[in-house]
Amino acid sequence: MACQTHHKLHIIGDPPDIVEHRKRMCDILVLTFQTETTRVCMSEFHNDHGTLRFPHLGVNDMIHRRISHNGTDDWLQINPSFREPMASLARRMDVIRKDERPLLGDSTRMLCSSMLKTTTMPPRCWW
Template sequence: ELGIEPNSMLGSCGGSTCAYTNTISWRSPTTPLPTENDPRAVFEMLFGTSGSTDPEVRQARIERDRSILDSVNGALRDLELVIGMSDRAKLDEYLDSLRDIERRIQMAEEQSARELPVVDQPIGVPSDYAEHAKLMMDLLALAYQTDLTRITTFMMAREISGRAYPEIGVPDSHHPLSHHQDSAAKLARLHKVNEYHFQQFAYLVKKLEQLPEGDGNMLDNTLLMYGTGISDSNTHFYDDLPIALVGGQKTGITGGRYVRYAQDTPLANLWVTVLAKLGLPIETFGDSTGPLDRLLDV
């Protein structure tokens, strides 16, 4: 779960909890997964605090993490014997987090011998938007290379974002600008912001295309979705959402075309269709009404 802007899950944002504006991933209907916007922290999640992707350094870090985790698990088993039922739910959540860490360590062990480009740990959050986005996408691609994850989310901007983009000639804050009131000047500046964001996405597409994988490249085996939850930000209109699916030849998606679906078709129908393609068939997701036609090669 990656992002560019701060990721607070607390407080009120636009009249609702900040969890709805600052993340698009949820562990459960009531548990949000916060985004991480610090490249240094992302690197540490992938490779620990070793500061490098060097194999020997990574292996030493894996062994240290495994030792710490074994010690914590032992202490928790003792704790389970003495706590009451009211504390058990909190402990279960903590155990879920530990199991996630254990899964990451196991994956790291499995890929520790894989040859990777030697990459040093980033210093922190770049002040330049494009530099920040590209650094995060480099780490995303590196995570795919190491097979530490196969699914990611990336928020190019949070809801109700106050960020300005003076580097492209847009001094306005993003959210107020999105309520353009059909002003031609504001629409032109908003178009610049949208185009700027899409240019960063194009960088990721090109990055994956340049990474060899199997008998092709990583993009051949990857399905990327770029989109938004609102089609007209001025009126908060959320029909006719502009969604781009970008995938290589092995994803089963027929590219190079524009497909328009009937009005009121839920976006969740796309997730049902994609999950089925990934080998995770489900009957419903959110407000879905069924899979989409005209999308997959069948």
């Protein structure tokens, strides 16, 4: 039986910002599971050694690496922005039905992150 969804995909052209890029990546992940194109998908939402900036969160002055070392509260705005795409993906997969069961129930998701705040790490960490 085919999957049923009411979510419309709008994947045309280059995404205007990182938020839209993440949404489109999640659209593609959901679509691959719906169509049974694959049973394994991965997506990297951010390379923590990269130069991604966060103007959409009101944090304009630094890249991730500097924010994780400076001890400011900017960090509190950034970490949830990396969890939300995964949570949104799970919510969408939960409402999509495949053979009368949620698509979410036939999958395993794992969110890995090295988004550490180095100013509060205990001494002698292995990393």
